[in-house]
Amino acid sequence: MLMTSLHLHSSNKTILLGHTSFFLLLFVSLTNYANLVQAHIFIYGGCSQEKYQPSSLFEGNLNSFLASVVSSSSQASYNSFAIGNESSTPAEATIYGLYQCRGDLKTTDCSICVESAVNQIGLVCSYSYGAALQLEGCYVRYERNDFLGKLDTSLRYKKCSKSENSDADFFRRRDDVLADLQTAMGFKVSSAGLVEGYAQCLGDLNSADCSSCLEDAVGMLKTLCGSAAAADVFLGQCYARYWASGYYDFHSDSSNEDDVGKTVAIIVGIIAGLAVLIVLLSVCRKQMG
Numbered sequence: 001m002l003m004t005s006l007h008l009h010s011s012n013k014t015i016l017l018g019h020t021s022f023f024l025l026l027f028v029s030l031t032n033y034a035n036l037v038q039a040h041i042f043i044y045g046g047c048s049q050e051k052y053q054p055s056s057l058f059e060g061n062l063n064s065f066l067a068s069v070v071s072s073s074s075q076a077s078y079n080s081f082a083i084g085n086e087s088s089t090p091a092e093a094t095i096y097g098l099y100q101c102r103g104d105l106k107t108t109d110c111s112i113c114v115e116s117a118v119n120q121i122g123l124v125c126s127y128s129y130g131a132a133l134q135l136e137g138c139y140v141r142y143e144r145n146d147f148l149g150k151l152d153t154s155l156r157y158k159k160c161s162k163s164e165n166s167d168a169d170f171f172r173r174r175d176d177v178l179a180d181l182q183t184a185m186g187f188k189v190s191s192a193g194l195v196e197g198y199a200q201c202l203g204d205l206n207s208a209d210c211s212s213c214l215e216d217a218v219g220m221l222k223t224l225c226g227s228a229a230a231a232d233v234f235l236g237q238c239y240a241r242y243w244a245s246g247y248y249d250f251h252s253d254s255s256n257e258d259d260v261g262k263t264v265a266i267i268v269g270i271i272a273g274l275a276v277l278i279v280l281l282s283v284c285r286k287q288m289g
Contacts, residue, residue, distance in 0.1 A: 047125035050129045077107070080096075132156070149205065164227045214238050
């Protein structure tokens, strides 16, 4: 009887430890998923109205471009591509494109972000001849026409925090930061007192065009966002942002919600959630078995 009791007690202990491991795995998985979503916030997407046909030569070249983007991002934070631009390839099948990561991202984080963008761009712009997708840490764009190296300062996205700052010192500090950011050649971080910011041009711009783009971006920050405590402006080939201490994370602080971003977040969330659920069910089945 003593042996049997010890055996049963040991079995219960095993089951208890199994359940503990299960809930620990659940906690870690959900925590990692939350961090993943935070790291790849959707900023904006844009798609051409013209659509290509499935299984067309353009689709084949697009798949090659996207695969090259993912592969290249594990080695470099920026690259541009021209696929199918040989004389033997029909003009409608040619693809010009690029990707770029935020300048402070590690190579591993850059690669993860770009892969996420590549996976989402097909959801946002299915069968489009041209598309652009900006995430918090990276950007991917492709077109049928050659846009590489051509200055584009059109406004793609802006966000101004609802929180405002009327302190004269804040405006001085902000203007110092923005003036410094205008001198960026590539990626630059700046700070003055409690105001911080950073700016970046796409890698296909020369220094003169980069300065011109950033000048326009800084001007729009001041004009469009006034006394906002934090603001983002994304143009065709550069972006600039600033924030007062404590106001950097203001993506939910706006009445201009992006429906496309919500849709993508829901779809990606469902897919990721199902993947986590499958793993957890598998572990649970093994524990109960």
